Amino acid sequence: MAEKPKSMVLGVVVAAVFAGLGQMVIRKIKADRAARDNRVTVPLDAETRAKISDALRTPSK
Structure with a gap:
């Protein structure tokens, strides 16, 4: 019996993903x-530095 040809699609997809x-x-x-x-x-x-510190300490509304 002859072997069925295997599809190349899976190999191409795997290569593209990698x-x-x-x-x-x-x-x-x-x-x-x-x-x-x-x-x-x-x-x-x-x-x-003071502005950054105040902005971090003040909870946003």
Whole structure:
């Protein structure tokens, strides 16, 4: 008896899913590196710190 030919659809779908996931992971890694490399930290003055502190302590309505 001749064997039935197997469908290639499942293999193609699996390959596409893995390629998509791999692409997402690579984008995330690149974005994290860019954010880390381009981070600019500026020392906050007392007035700005007070505003941030008040905003965090005050419950929103």
